[in-house]
Amino acid sequence: MFFNNPDIWEITLLSLKVSGLATFISLLLGLPFGTLLALGKFPGRSFLLTVVNTGMALPPVVVGLAVAMTLWRSGPLGSLHLIYTPTSIIIAQVIISSPVVTGLTAAALQHQDPRLQLQLLGLGASRLQMILSLWREARLPLLAALMAGFGSVISEVGASMMVGGNILHQTRVLTTAIVLETNKGDFSNALALGILLLAITFMINYALTWIQQTGAKR
Amino acid sequence: MSELMIEIQDLFVRRSGRPVLEIDQLKIEKGKVLALVGPNGAGKSTLLLVLARLLKPERGNILFAGQRLERIKPLDYRRRIGLVMQEALMLNMSVTQNIAIGLHFRSLPGHEIASRVEEWLERLNITHLKNRPAAKLSRGEAQRVALARAFVLQPELLILDEPFGALDNKTRPELIRDLKTLLPTLHTTTLFSTHEDREVNALADRKIELTNGRIDAEAST
Numbered sequence: 001m002f003f004n005n006p007d008i009w010e011i012t013l014l015s016l017k018v019s020g021l022a023t024f025i026s027l028l029l030g031l032p033f034g035t036l037l038a039l040g041k042f043p044g045r046s047f048l049l050t051v052v053n054t055g056m057a058l059p060p061v062v063v064g065l066a067v068a069m070t071l072w073r074s075g076p077l078g079s080l081h082l083i084y085t086p087t088s089i090i091i092a093q094v095i096i097s098s099p100v101v102t103g104l105t106a107a108a109l110q111h112q113d114p115r116l117q118l119q120l121l122g123l124g125a126s127r128l129q130m131i132l133s134l135w136r137e138a139r140l141p142l143l144a145a146l147m148a149g150f151g152s153v154i155s156e157v158g159a160s161m162m163v164g165g166n167i168l169h170q171t172r173v174l175t176t177a178i179v180l181e182t183n184k185g186d187f188s189n190a191l192a193l194g195i196l197l198l199a200i201t202f203m204i205n206y207a208l209t210w211i212q213q214t215g216a217k218r
Numbered sequence: 219m220s221e222l223m224i225e226i227q228d229l230f231v232r233r234s235g236r237p238v239l240e241i242d243q244l245k246i247e248k249g250k251v252l253a254l255v256g257p258n259g260a261g262k263s264t265l266l267l268v269l270a271r272l273l274k275p276e277r278g279n280i281l282f283a284g285q286r287l288e289r290i291k292p293l294d295y296r297r298r299i300g301l302v303m304q305e306a307l308m309l310n311m312s313v314t315q316n317i318a319i320g321l322h323f324r325s326l327p328g329h330e331i332a333s334r335v336e337e338w339l340e341r342l343n344i345t346h347l348k349n350r351p352a353a354k355l356s357r358g359e360a361q362r363v364a365l366a367r368a369f370v371l372q373p374e375l376l377i378l379d380e381p382f383g384a385l386d387n388k389t390r391p392e393l394i395r396d397l398k399t400l401l402p403t404l405h406t407t408t409l410f411s412t413h414e415d416r417e418v419n420a421l422a423d424r425k426i427e428l429t430n431g432r433i434d435a436e437a438s439t
Contacts, residue, residue, distance in 0.1 A: 115307060118272050122301025122377070123320035123367065126293055133319070137310055 002192045007168065012196060015173040018086050019154040022093030026101045026149050029094070031142070034105025035131055039117070049106060055099025060092070061158030067092040068162045084165040089173070092159035097149040104145030108138040143212040147205055154201055174200075222284070223248040223375060223407040224269065229278030231264055231431075239264045239275075239431040246409065248283075251401055253422035254411040261431035262411035266379045269409065270301050283374065297324055300368030304380040306360035308352035313344065313363050316352050320371045338366040341400065358389030365397075369404070378410035382417060394420050 002008065037049050069075050071083040071091075082088045112134060120130045135142060157175035164171035166180060174197045181190035224246040231239035239261040246252050254262045267273035269280070271292050280287040287295065300320075308316055314335055321331040339345040342362045347355065355363060361381060368376060382390045398420050401408060412418060418425050427434040 113305075113307065115303060115305065118267070118270075119301065119303055119307040121272055121296060122270050122299070122303075124293070124297040124323045124371065125320075126323070129323050133309065 002189065008193070008196070010169065011172050011174055011177050011193075012200065014086065014171075015154065015175070015197075016200065018089050018160075018173060019093060019150060022090045022153050023097055023101075023146065023150040025090070025094045026097040027146060029098050030101030030145070030149070031105055031135070033098075034102040034145075035109060035135075037102070038106040038109035039131070039134075049103075052099050052103045052106065056103045058096055058099065059158065060096055060156035060160075061162065063092050063095045064159030064162030067095065067159065071163065083163060084167060084171055086164070086171055088163040089160050089171060092163050093153040093156070096156060096159060097153045100152050101145050101149040104148055105142060108141035108145065109134055111141070112138060140212050143208055147208050150204065151201065154197070154204075221248045222246065222281070223250075225279075225281040227279040229265075229268070229275055229280065231261075231268060231273065231275045231278075233264065233273075237431060239268070241265070241278075241431075241433055244426070244433065246407060248407055249405040250423045251408040251410070251421055253418040253425040254409060254428060255413065255415075255418060255425055256411075256428035256434070257413075260428040262428055263379050264431070265428070266301075266377050266409060266411060269375070270299060270377050271295055272301075297371075298373060299375045299377060300371045300373035302361075302364050302368045302376075302378045302381050304383040306355075306357070306364040306384075308355065308360055308363065310353060311351070312348070313350050313352055313355070314339070314348045316363055317367045317370055320367060324371075334370050334372075335366075338370045341369070342366045342396065356389075358385055358393065361385060361389075361393065365393075369400075373406060376406050376408040378408065380411050380413075382412065382414070391416075397421060 034052075037045060037052065067088060068083065070077050071080065071088050072078055073081075073083065082091070116134070116137070117130060120133050125133060155175065157179055160166075160171075160173050161176050161179065164173065164176065166172050166176040172180075174193055178190050178193045178197070181187070181193060222245050224244070226241055226244040229239060229241040229244075230237065254265060256262055264273065268275050271287070282290065282295065282298075309319060311319075317335045317338060318331050321334060326334075336345075339348050342365060344359065344362050344366065347359055347363070352360065352363065361384065365378075365381065368378075382393060385393065394417055401421060408421075410417075410421065424436070424438050426436045
């Protein structure tokens, strides 16, 4: 039976680990950077926002190519021996999802009433307390940013294939496994893996949406 | 003359390249209520933002309780004042949590926060709203919460930027009447901006009129 195959669960677990970690790192990068872009006043801010917004539409296969060239044995970071490892997939996925989280964070904060910042400072908030309060106020769109970031990496195949190599027990994830099964002509396995991927994505987004909507009702 | 809370000398503020405020001298005594009146664009909000240290003047000296403002750290200063804006700008939490937020910023102990919030819920007649989400308040209720949120901080200087401006004709007199009773008991130096003579007459000890960023007239009320 398909689901009795331990390889399937290993691949599923690796997918979740890689994309979960990449989303988490993207959040660590994107939340502060998006906040800086939304609230900061410095030269080049509009240009950086344009770069981030363009990055939201980065084709994973182009990211894969760039990361592969960088990590290739003869590339600038070839000495780190990261190509065809889960780390290389995480690096590529962080590059894909960081602009998504950054851009949506900036948009969420820019959407708030700018006088709210003044009001919070006027109530005695430190800079950090003000930012934490603004994040709390924007928690619903920020959760949407998290979902979009996760969605952009759990479903991508181009970058994972190019930098991971789709090696069984090492770098095979759900999306690359689906490509392999399709190439082999084993559509039933490919379809089962696709349904599994959809089910996992649905469950994670269902949990996040539940958190989001519970927050909205408060 | 009694002790001064604020003394302004030679204040000049430019916004978007345009001079918006030019005050040679302004003194505000401790414990007094000063009304700033003037048409839109006269510089009332700008002066209040400067006094809240949320806007930096191009030049000028401001003394706060005899101390030069630039010698006080901005955060320390802002924790000695209270600010209420025309729109209540509630946070998406309960009324009690909204009123407590400034006290949490100051890291006060929980029991003190609870007792102070309880006191101000009562003094502003909003105890019945304490558990209500702020998003479900009427404008008048929200403005009472905004005032409680500032009063609870026990500020040395209270800055109210058109606090009744967003209220309807029914709610406004009620709130003015309550503040008229409340303010004299607090002895808090208060500055508020308004267009309405009724508010000036009801609440202020003194008023100054601003026109085109300059003090046009000054009078006791």
